[in-house]
Amino acid sequence: MDGNDINTAGKCPVMHGGMTAAGRSNTDWWPNALNLDILHQHDRKTNPLGPDFNYREALKSLDIDALKADLRKLMNDSQDWWPADWGSYVGMFARVAWHAAGSYRLADGRGGGGTGNQRFAPLNSWPDNANTDKGRRLLWPIKKKYGNKISWADLIILAGTVAYEVAGLKTFGFAFGREDIWHPEKDTYWGAEKEWLAPSDGRYDSVDDPATMENPLAAVQMGLIYVNPEGVNGQPDPLRTAAQVRETFARMAMNDEETAALTIGGHTIGKCHGNGSAADLSAAPEGGEAEHQGLGWLNTKGRGIGRNTVVSGIEGAWTTHPTRWDHEYLDLLLNYDWELKKSPAGAWQWEAVDLAEEHMPADVEDPSKRINLVMTDADMALKMDPDFRKIIDRFHRDPAALDDAFARAWFKLTHRDMGPKSRYFGPDVPAEDLIWQDPIPAGPTGYDAEALKARIAASGLSIADMVATAWDSARTYRGSDMRGGANGARIRLAPQKDWQGNEPERLARVLSVLEPIAAESGASIADTIVLAGNLGIEQAAKAAGFEIKVPFAPGRGDATDAQTEVDSFDVLEPLADGYRNWLKKDYVVSPEELMLDRTQLLGLTAPEMTVLTGGMRVIGANFGGSKDGVFTDREGALSNDFFVNLTDMGNSWHPVGEGRYEIRDRNTGAVKWTATRVDLVFGSNSILRSYAEVYAQDDNREKFVRDFVAAWTKVMNADRFDLTA
Template sequence: MEGNSNASGGKCPFMHGSNTETNQSVMDWWPNALNLDILHQHDTKVNPLGKDFNYQKALKSLDVEALKKDVTSLMTDSQDWWPADWGHYGGLMIRMAWHAAGSYRIADGRGGGGTGNQRFAPLNSWPDNVSLDKARRLLWPIKKKYGNKVSWADLIILAGTIAYESMGLKTYGFAFGREDIWAPEKDVYWGAEKEWLAPSDGRYDDVSKPETMENPLAAVQMGLIYVNPEGVNGSPDPIKTGAQVRETFKRMAMNDEETVALTAGGHTVGKAHGNGDASILGPNPESAPVEEQGFGWSNPTRSGVGRDTVTSGIEGAWTTYPTKWDNGYFHMLFNHEWELRKSPAGAHQWEPVSIKEDDMPVDVEDMTTRYNPIMTDADMAMKMDPIYKEISLKFKDDFEAFSDAFARAWFKLTHRDMGPKDRWFGPDVPVEDLIWQDPIPKGKSDYNVEAVKAKIADSGLTISELVSTAWDSARTFRGSDFRGGANGARIRLAPQKDWAGNEPEKLSKVLSVLEPIAADFSISVADTIVLAGNVGVEKAIRNAGMDVKVAFAPGRGDASQDMTDTDSFAPLEPLADGFRNWQKKDYVVSPEEMLLDRAQLMELTAPEMTVLIGGMRVMGTNYGGTKHGVFTNNVGALTNDFFVNLTDMAYKWKPADNWVYEIVDRKSGTVKWTATRIDLVFGSNSILRSYAEVYAQDDSKEKFVNDFVNAWVKVMNADRFDLA
């Protein structure tokens, strides 16, 4: 018979893809299921450069000076399809770089410009990022020319830095080393809102108290980088806006002086765009039709460029000479009285009550026409907030101090998420070590490792003490901004030595034994702590009847208290650690979700997370020595017993108290073990159970040990960028 019944009936003969409205995902059907996607998001399969590509090696062949020259030329060239304001792309490129870097927040280290994430949703389509699609496309010929020798992430930040230099600022420096991602970042929580620019009240316990903003968020509304430029929820009030500015910049690890410098420096050049009706703009890049080819926000009635540009809705420049680095911002702010007015787009903005025509900035297209300068509500806070005002007046009277403060703050803004200097490349990397870089001196590497291990093994410390101390030292590592980790041995310094999750009393005991050993061999405490963990793991392996060596790379150094910014380290404190079956208190988020967050920050895969949990349990490393999840009669031996007993159908499971469960023998009814939700999720979640079953198999005893050792070494070396 000819034809197809479905096709003849007018139906599509093909299976619809996952992007269709009719094909729901697993999470759509079961929204309360544990979503493991964040552990799989940057799978090597999505990377077109291949698993063998090494960006740090590629950078060594980059002609940095030629690249900088090309980017400098771009600032005033290529004016055809997207003409620049006043013939200079500086303001646009700075905004692009700023909005890439400015999404960073210190609470979890996520966001920032270190991954090139601005190329993807949601950032490429945020309301605050209107027209930045054009900035990236202007850079494309340069990216095409230099190829894989420079990442998009580096190029975006470099463009902003070169823009400032081309307008007269002496910058503090620049480092290459940001490696691109190739898919949207699913791990970043940008807020619970379901619409862009929804009122910010939902982010606060009390919107009048900025410190009550939900963690880890830093921006006041969904789709904004920082604060609403028109005021809190669009209602102008510079004092209230100033309080929000202070909190949001604090959540980026910026102090008041850095905040003033960045605000003023960002508005010394360029302009805001609101000369038109924002409501008629076309869809954002992610929603635009295919013929737009990645562009968004098209203007259907006007040119959309020059004086017709609409982005924030606020319209005007802040200074008389918006393509020149000068002190015009502060002089404009303090030498005039300001009043609220509306932009052509209807946005609240501040304009001078009176001003000489010569002090007005000229039109972006017509040098003979001048318009009023403007200030946003945040700008007015620099004049009306008492603390900001004092700093602003200092900068007004000392241009060199302002320029230096801004250059340093810009450098910090654009490099905060890059991690230690071992990841940095290029001739413009500053020599000075800055405290926010978490500096660590180089450690000794030419010593007798086996002799140190023997001394540790004879120290009297238990497997649990050895392993848990090394784990606690290393688990602070965050792949989001490359902070934390075992290198530096900051677990012995404030604030880490006093963190509840590090069991201070036990930690003090272990360090009192390990520190003299380190001194005897003239090596770092950091190396000694990691070696101690390895000794504990190797003992546990031997107790399981096998003999496997744990790889070790010497050379860690010890940071001092003076090298440690205690305030900025506070957000690294773990509030929960599922690997040690511990939570500081009950949270709205489930324990298993907090485990996934910790694992993802540590750059662990789901199988690595699974095998580490199983090994940590049987070695008896639970916080406080609890027995939850210790499904073995041979504690201290690195066996696969956790998985064997978790999947054994001789038992059933029932809730006991809070997040604790009892594992009951089906025949006798006696309680065999206790467990937490963290333990049982490896049997209840279908994906995690599939991993647990692999390790529970009779033929997986050696595989379990080898996989555990590999995952353990990965955690211990996560911050060893010098090994790359």
């Protein structure tokens, strides 16, 4: 045998880290290849509960009162292995829930507490999440007891809400319904930095102009939830920090009042931990040793608990009584002067000058000892920024207004990524409809759908008109936070009616035809738009020789301007749509990568993306009637011609500049079609080509049509939570 044989050499036969001898992944070897991994996240094979498990049904058997009672007991049941500050975990669980929900960002709807993703890397090991692992372990006995009836995602957020109730706050409400994921969201973009807490300059065109932060990011540095508590890049300057706080919270869907209320309420309970050196801590959970059992940040040179805990590096409490909801925070912030000092861990913090003994909080372990009050640079920003100061002065004069503002902002923070109210479950769901929930009235169902379809068919609208309008209405859906979609027909309202990608002139013309038909038929405009798209698909299939009925479920409602928060809908505007072969402008990111992002948000798989693209091309649904990618001589027919001609080796492909190509006859050189990068990636990428070849086969013409209809219906119904509840 060869001396390098893996058996004789005593080597492990598994090539760790990749599928090559060097242990490298495909993307290491070919970094410019299109990586489809984002479409494979949360494959059902990773779910240990199996395909038949229904969390909504499991919730119906949950004893919610008993669960809350167990959580209330836990709040004051200090554990020897991780003792509670002042014998209370209210600060701990408020922080765990806050840091789960606080990763949400408005730009793409990703992050947030809706999936339990704090259990996995990278979030479980972010520096800003230090010791949230202890909070989740404290919750484990309760999770074990109630099992599948409560998800980790729901339990984490509920624990934070109960913590505030135990502290004395009247909360706004709570909704169950968050379903767990089972492996990391490794393809979510959290920033380009290669080290934790790297200076934030790389995230901005100018760090002095927070609005220039790279989209879709919200946090100012890699590994932080919001802003650096010591100041911009760790340098205290409350006015500069105020600008970052304002922008960061705005990118997390909060206005100035909500931002101020959350900061006040978040710092009314609990404390900062920095009574020691971070250099003495073990690795974060994801890099820990086996004997640590998934716990991180363990002190290697001392107790590392109680008064010796190290988390942020700042050391001290914000209020005199950090385990209760009261109004001390603003009294102390506004009535004392504050000076910069260094914590025992070497972090910048603001400490009260000449603090009266009665305002000194007790030591977390020994009530006979007293400690100083501290504020972070973000706290001082509220005091020194003129606009924030007006808000906190009002809250100081009217504590009841602060209570209400924080309760509502906390509810929004912890529910923003759950989607519409129809997804909420439980006895504590607030009756009030909130504008950020994107409310939609119930739609009619008693009309004659077939008669409505006949009226649309007689309207003179083209297949392309009907399909493109329905697609544009539905494509705004984001599975990240369950926003957008065809339900509500907001495509006819500002801002969507004016988006470039919706072709405003064409859209207005099509709506002028469909709206009176809907009114006369007793149907919603939302249903009518979708039904028109379905009709277009059926007509296109018939032109290709296939009779097929596209499934349709009535019941969509029509939202009003008053039910639409215009500013928050701006972020849903498509900047590219590979399915309609459109780019608003050239971006650093390639068109095919932008298409993957849209596909993942729509909840589609790579095969579904493939079949939809090929079908949309031959139907003629391109933006502006472009002929790029329309590889057929019978445009308007739902044929598999796109794939047949893409894979035909009688053709050759030639770049002609600006991301466009010509498809030429290999023998004559005659130009047959034009294409974009998005079109050709289905032939150039080995995985996508394997799907394209399936749909190009002679025996799969009918399969192509049926698969297209199934994928189309999935998009049209993506926001119909009433169909899956």
